[in-house]
Amino acid sequence: MPQLQIIGAPQSNFVWACRIACGEKAVPYDLVAVFPHAPEAEAIHPFGKIPAMRHGEVTLFESRAILYYIDHAFPGAPLAPRDPVGGAQVEQWISVVNTTIDPLIMRQYLLGYVFPGTPDGSPDRAKIDAAAAKMEPHFALLDRAVAPTGYLVGNALTLADINLLPILYYMTKLPESGAMVAAKPNLAGYVERLLMRKTIADTIPPPMPGR
């Protein structure tokens, strides 16, 4: 079987999560570092998004599906509990992060800085301020969630944490979100501790080209 390929730029939070999962399962992989809508992404993802994945004859799109495959197709400690309650809790956190938290704090807030679309390339203050005004409850929710054990589910790292950590990493780098995370001791400690984990520290993305 050829080596698994993760297709997508390392700066993508969804690509990063797939790479962390590979690291945790000790799965060797090649990173095909392309931006959305590159031919390699369009060949697999129906909307040309990243990540996509290729493993021999198996192709997948959507990070959740890729994370599932990495967790189930390879030996090693499971990245999600196999009991119904623990497994469902992992799904719950991935779902709320991908459908509610990511759209606000990555697609609106972060992209207001990174891809502002303003004539001079300066941050889109209206977009950033509108998003920032709604972000506090999201961080408060996550702070409460990790308070008991230092993880989102149970007392070990799962795909729920792997899916969330890349987003929080970016949030610590920007002024408004950085202040919000810093003011949440459980969440700030969670990010700091996970960033020291080898599979995460070894895959911290480079800056976007030209930034």
Ligand SMILES: N[C@@H](CCC(=O)N[C@@H](CS)C(=O)NCC(=O)O)C(=O)O
């Ligand atoms: N639900 C998808 C989201 C993937 C996604 O939005 N990726 C971004 C990069 S982080 C992308 O490809 N954006 C380009 C676009 O939306 O056209 C997943 O979990 O894989």
